Amino acid sequence: MKFDKEIIFKRKKYPIFLFFIILTTWFVFVDLVDGDWNSLENSLDNLSVFFYESLWPPNWKVLEARSYPVCDRNWDFLCSPAYIGIVETLKIAFVSTGLGFILSLPLATFASRNLYRDSVAIPFRLLLSGMRTLPSLIWAIFFVILIGLGPVSGVMAMTFYTIGYLGKLQYETIEGLSKDPLDAAKAMGLSNSEIIMRVVIPESANNLISQLLFMFEYNVRHGSVIGIVGAGGIGYYISTYLKFLQYDKVMALLIVLFFVVVVIDLFSIKARSYFVEDASLKYPSFFQSIFRGK
Amino acid sequence: MSSIVSAVDLKIGYSSSTILASIDNFQINKGEIISIIGESGIGKTTLLRNIANLQSPIDGKLEVFGSQSYIERGKVGYIPQKLGLVKHETVYFNVLEGAICHESILRSITGFHEQKVIDKVEESITLMNLSHKTDEPIKQLSGGQQRRVAIARTMAQGAQLILADEFLSELDDKTANNVWNVMYEYVKANRITLIIVEHNRDRAKLADRCFKLEKNEDNSHSVLIEVEK
Numbered sequence: 303m304k305f306d307k308e309i310i311f312k313r314k315k316y317p318i319f320l321f322f323i324i325l326t327t328w329f330v331f332v333d334l335v336d337g338d339w340n341s342l343e344n345s346l347d348n349l350s351v352f353f354y355e356s357l358w359p360p361n362w363k364v365l366e367a368r369s370y371p372v373c374d375r376n377w378d379f380l381c382s383p384a385y386i387g388i389v390e391t392l393k394i395a396f397v398s399t400g401l402g403f404i405l406s407l408p409l410a411t412f413a414s415r416n417l418y419r420d421s422v423a424i425p426f427r428l429l430l431s432g433m434r435t436l437p438s439l440i441w442a443i444f445f446v447i448l449i450g451l452g453p454v455s456g457v458m459a460m461t462f463y464t465i466g467y468l469g470k471l472q473y474e475t476i477e478g479l480s481k482d483p484l485d486a487a488k489a490m491g492l493s494n495s496e497i498i499m500r501v502v503i504p505e506s507a508n509n510l511i512s513q514l515l516f517m518f519e520y521n522v523r524h525g526s527v528i529g530i531v532g533a534g535g536i537g538y539y540i541s542t543y544l545k546f547l548q549y550d551k552v553m554a555l556l557i558v559l560f561f562v563v564v565v566i567d568l569f570s571i572k573a574r575s576y577f578v579e580d581a582s583l584k585y586p587s588f589f590q591s592i593f594r595g596k
Numbered sequence: 597m598s599s600i601v602s603a604v605d606l607k608i609g610y611s612s613s614t615i616l617a618s619i620d621n622f623q624i625n626k627g628e629i630i631s632i633i634g635e636s637g638i639g640k641t642t643l644l645r646n647i648a649n650l651q652s653p654i655d656g657k658l659e660v661f662g663s664q665s666y667i668e669r670g671k672v673g674y675i676p677q678k679l680g681l682v683k684h685e686t687v688y689f690n691v692l693e694g695a696i697c698h699e700s701i702l703r704s705i706t707g708f709h710e711q712k713v714i715d716k717v718e719e720s721i722t723l724m725n726l727s728h729k730t731d732e733p734i735k736q737l738s739g740g741q742q743r744r745v746a747i748a749r750t751m752a753q754g755a756q757l758i759l760a761d762e763f764l765s766e767l768d769d770k771t772a773n774n775v776w777n778v779m780y781e782y783v784k785a786n787r788i789t790l791i792i793v794e795h796n797r798d799r800a801k802l803a804d805r806c807f808k809l810e811k812n813e814d815n816s817h818s819v820l821i822e823v824e825k
C-alpha cells in the first residue's frame with residue numbers, strides 16, 4: 303500500500319494539530335517571559351509564604367455583624383459583610399440578567415438573518431458585538447463615573463454586558479431553528495412580529511431559558527469582580543480588605559463566594575436539564591408541568 | 597375559468613446561472629387537485645416555494661390569485677415535507693397559528709383572540725378527529741396525527757390554495773392513504789385548490805391532473821410535462 307505525505311497527515315491530523323498548538327503556545331510564552339526566568343523561579347516559594355502568612359487561616363469575622371451601623375436584626379450573621387455582600391451580588395446578578403434578557407431578545411430577533419435581511423441584521427449584530435466587546439468590569443468603571451458608587455452602577459454594567467452576550471447566544475439559537483415552521487408561517491402571510499411570537503419563541507423556548515439560567519450563573523461570578531471598582535456587591539468588601547492588606551478576610555469571603563457559586567451552579571445544571579433537548583439528566587416533571595403543560 | 601396559479605415562461609432556481617426548472621405554461625384552476633412527481637433535486641420543492649412566494653422566480657411570469665407579488669393573508673397554506681409545526685407546542689397552539697390569519701396582528705400577538713378565531717380552531721380540530729389530543733404536544737403524536745394537525749392548520753387558516761410538499765413521505769402506506777383521503781375529501785368538498793408533490797405514483801394519479809418534472813434533452817435543467825393518467 304502506498305502512503306504519501308497527504309494520507310499520513312490526514313490520518314494523524316489530531317496529534318499533529320495538538321503538537322502544533324503546544325509548540326506555538328510555548329514559543330509565544332518564551333517570547334513573553336523575555337529571558338526573565340528568575341521571576342518564575344521563586345514564585346512557588348513566594349506563594350507558600352503568602353498563603354501561610356497572609357491568607358491562611360481565613361478570618362471568619364466576616365461572618366459576624368459589622369460594628370457600624372449597629373445591627374438591629376436577631377441574627378448577627380444577617381448584618382455581616384459576607385451576607386450583605388453576597389445578597390447584594392445576587393440581587394445585582396438577578397436584576398441585570400432579567401433586564402438583559404428582556405432587552406436582548408428583541409435585538410437578537412432583528413439580528414437573525416433568517417428573519418430579517420442583511421441590511422437590518424448586520425447593524426444589530428454590530429450593536430450586540432459592540433456591547434460585548436467591553437467586559438463588564440469596564441462597563442462598571444464607566445457607570446461608576448456616570449452614576450456614582452453603588453449597586454445601580456453594577457446593575458447597569460452587568461445589564462449592558464448581558465445584552466451583548468445573551469443577544470449573541472439568542473440570535474445563534476434563532477438562526478439554528480428549522481426553516482420549515484418559519485416557511486409555513488411566512489407562506490400564510492403572518493407578519494414578522496407574529497412569526498416571532500408564534501414560532502420563533504415557542505420553538506426556541508427551551509434554549510432561551512437554558513441560556514438565561516447560564517447567564518445568571520455567569521453574572522453571579524462576575525458580580526464579585528465589578529464590586530472591586532465600586533459597583534456594589536461582595537466585590538466591594540473584597541476590594542476594601544485588599545486595600546487594608548487584610549488578606550485573611552479576603553480569603554474567607556472568597557470561600558463564601560465559592561460555596562454560593564457552587565450551589566447556584568448545581569441548581570442551574572439541574573434546572574437547565576429540563577430545558578435542554580435530549581439532555582442526559584432528566585428529573586421528575588415539576589418544571590415540565592409548569593413550562594411545557596404536560 | 598379563472599386561474600389560481602398561472603405561470604408563463606417561468607424559470608426557477610437559485611440564480612440566473614443555476615436554473616433548476618423551466619416552465620412554459622402552467623395554469624391551475626380553482627378547485628383542482630394537481631400532483632407533481634419527479635426525482636429528487638429536480639426542482640419540485642423550489643416550484644412550490646416560488647408559488648408560496650417564499651422565493652422569487654429568476655425569470656418569466658408567475659401569478660398566484662392574479663398577483664405577481666402580493667398574496668392576501670391566509671390564502672395560501674404551505675405544508676413542508678417536515679410539516680412546519682411547532683413541535684414543543686400543543687395541537688391547539690399549532691391550529692391557532694393558522695386561525696390568527698382572520699384577526700388583526702395586534703390581537704394575534706397579544707393573545708386576545710376573537711371568538712370566531714377560537715371557534716375556527718375548535719371546528720378544525722374536531723373535523724380532523726383530534727379533539728382528544730387538543731392539549732398534547734405535537735412531538736407526542738403519531739406521524740399520521742401530526743399530518744392531520746397540519747391539515748387542520750390550513751383549514752383554520754381558510755386557505756384557498758394548499759401546497760403540500762411530500763408531506764406523506766415517512767408514513768406507512770395505510771396511514772398515508774388515510775391522510776390522503778382526509779385531505780382529498782376536504783379539498784373536494786370545499787373547492788380548494790391543492791398542489792401536492794408526491795413520490796408515490798399511484799397516489800399521484802388520484803389527482804385531477806398529474807405533472808412530472810424531468811430533465812430536458814441537453815440535461816441542463818428540468819421541464820414540467822403533463823402525465824397522461
